[in-house]
Amino acid sequence: MEKLLEPQPGWVDSLSETRSALARLSTAERVADVLRTHLIEGRILPGTRLSEDTIAGALAVSRNTLREAFRLLAHERLLVHELNRGVFVRQLTVDDVIDLYRVRRILECSAVRATAQYTPGVVARVRAAVHEGETAARDGGWQEVGTANMHFHLALAALSGSPRVNELMHQLLAELRLVFHVMARPQQFHEPYLGDNARICGLVEAREGERAAAALADYLDRAEQQLVHAFTAG
């Protein structure tokens, strides 16, 4: 009888892993999702003011609900909220870029260094992201290459095994996307790093934490310099 009740040990756990997908979203959260994609895809220029009336009308939600969504996105630093003036699309400064890369270096490098915490699943995710990037570079658009690159770095951060580091990483990358769009030629920004990704992935798979961290730090330094340069030049 008990065998019948538990045909696959642990299936309850596998169910509970999907509960986040099951958890419906409130209207405010769905509105925030819509706006978030628009923002990170660069459809709305940094500095633009988002009118409550206009957007509430366009999305057919009440102003109050829209304001809840604004609060969420402001907390994610994608929007800035100025009292009595409204919300604006975040405009990153050079200092922001420098700080973002500083935090990335801290999080990603320490995650990569801690080989003791690696799990096979997450290491596989790193490799998968490398493949995704190579496929995207061969077949298709720079947009996909960029996305694959994000997945790669998210996978690196996930090596830490820390939910909070994961969430942080998501947030940092979302912020960074705001600045990628000011680059003149985005495809030329991401592609050169595909080789680095593969190399770092190899070091991770070999559990060479220190060397992987060093390579990653160098990687991030170059990317930062490139962005800062594009910033001060443009």
Add this chain to the structure above:
Amino acid sequence: MEKLLEPQPGWVDSLSETRSALARLSTAERVADVLRTHLIEGRILPGTRLSEDTIAGALAVSRNTLREAFRLLAHERLLVHELNRGVFVRQLTVDDVIDLYRVRRILECSAVRATAQYTPGVVARVRAAVHEGETAARDGGWQEVGTANMHFHLALAALSGSPRVNELMHQLLAELRLVFHVMARPQQFHEPYLGDNARICGLVEAREGERAAAALADYLDRAEQQLVHAFTAG
């Protein structure tokens, strides 16, 4: 004439530094502030549901405004929001405690290690926090000792020179405060670490980044173990 107009070069900059104090807060933010203090001071037990009507009435604000405040605090992880069920005071699990300390180790240790980024001002803040703790231990309550301890670790994180690390640290410590209150004897939790603080501060002042980081990691390990133990026991 020009001398009269600019008696102290750069005074405009010093003005603009204080503009954050001038920025008024919206009602929702003030409400969030009030609730935040109540939460981190442990006045409301974790798990408690916060009724919108009751609290809106008590604070004399509308439900809409209160909900905005709830969103802010949920994003800071002090409250959890369950759709159609309401908001609850966050209940930290053992896994949360472990993760919080994992992130603290990453942030604080890397900040302390990067001696190149130290500035005299922030190093002084570390020393000041040590003094604050010693004074509090001599004169007064454990509450103050705990606060001084927070200041110490905030100052350590500030050594990174990163605004985002600072904000993160604030958030992590606010979260941790939720769990400090479940400890039976809070004063006995913080006091033993005063000696460690002084020692680490000395290493920081001597720019012994690596040794300071090692001492700090050991410190955090012990604190984590103590908390985890209190958790599984109680």
Add this chain to the structure above:
DNA sequence: CACTACAGATTGCTCAACAATCCCTCAATC
């Protein structure tokens, strides 16, 4: 004892309204 149905309470969201604030324009002043 398990399961269903109902009722009360609470949240989710909307709408309309008004106060407070900002921003722009146009004079007025020095």
Add this chain to the structure above:
DNA sequence: GATTGAGGGATTGTTGAGCAATCTGTAGTG
């Protein structure tokens, strides 16, 4: 001519009421 001050229109901040959707506990049914 540049700065200051006073409207006036537009936008945000906040409120309160109202209704639909959902949850929770209870009572009833098999």
